[in-house]
Amino acid sequence: MxxxxxxxxxxxxxxxxxxxxxxxxxxxxxxxxxxxxxxxxxxxxxxxDGRDGIVELLRERVAESIETAALDGGVWDEALAAWARSYRAAFAAHPKSIPLLTTSPVRAPRVLDQYERAVALLLDAGFALPDVMSVITGLENVVLGSALDLAAPETLWVLADETATPHLARALGATPRGRTEQAFELALAGFLAHARAMLAAYDE
Missing domain, CATH: 1.10.10 (Arc Repressor Mutant, subunit A)
Known part of the structure; x- marks a missing residue:
């Protein structure tokens, strides 16, 4: 045959x-x-290359959907925000991969290249070398937490007796649709504001 x-x-x-x-x-x-x-x-x-090799192939598959062009220039905080939104969307499509991929070392060359570009962006912006990976990791915490939130049920808090938690009941009743998007943008804005303050503090 x-x-x-x-x-x-x-x-x-x-x-x-x-x-x-x-x-x-x-x-x-x-x-x-x-x-x-x-x-x-x-x-x-x-x-x-065994199970670890497959994990890295999965990492590369998810990373293919992340738009990285913004990392190659422009205003650093706008670049990080664009990267964060694309990063979040890529992992939101595969939320169950997050625990798997975040508990194993990153080895995939294409993914390491994204980090290389992010590090270069922050160094060019003036961040101190010891702070760079903390900034990137903090951004990832915001991104991946929000990606998991996108996969959560629409009704995440179930109140059997609203009289037992009246403040929570009022807050939930006043929450508009799109809570997850608003929460992500709030966290991203807060993160970037803190990063700007870090950068400004170097000159003090």
């Missing part, structure tokens, strides 16, 4: 299948990927 025109297995299909599993259940295993693709587990290992 001749070889099939389309390979039965490649890194693209492995990544897609792993992402499907993560979107469904928050994790994956190599045997699960193999079963879903109808191949032997050992065949998957011929194409990837």
């Amino acid at each position: 001749g070889r099939p025109r389309t390979p039965l297995l490649d890194r693209e299909r492995i990544t897609t299948t792993a992402m499907e599993l993560v979107d469904e259940q928050g994790d994956f295993s190599v045997p699960q990927i193999a079963r879903r693709l109808g191949v032997q587990t050992g065949s998957v290992y011929h194409h990837v």
Whole structure:
């Protein structure tokens, strides 16, 4: 028999299948990927560097959706805000990947390149080198927390007896639609204001 025109297995299909599993259940295993693709587990290992390699392929898949052009110039705070909004949207599409990807070291070259550009942006803006990674990590905390919030139920607080928590009941009743968007923009604005204050303090 001749070889099939389309390979039965490649890194693209492995990544897609792993992402499907993560979107469904928050994790994956190599045997699960193999079963879903109808191949032997050992065949998957011929194409990837084990489970850690698949995690990095997932990281790159999510990062493909992040718009990074803003990091290459312009006003630093506007650039960070644009990056943050795109970063949030990319992870909001795969919220169950967040615990998986944030608890393993970042090795994917394409993703490391984003951080390289963000570091260069902050250094060019005048941030002190010891503060740069704290600024980036703080921004990620805002972004990833909000991405998880986007996946939360619309009704997140259920009050069985409003008389027991009257202030909460009033606040919930007055909350407009789009709470998650407003909360993200509030947190982002507060973060950027603090970062601007850090930058200004260097000159004092």
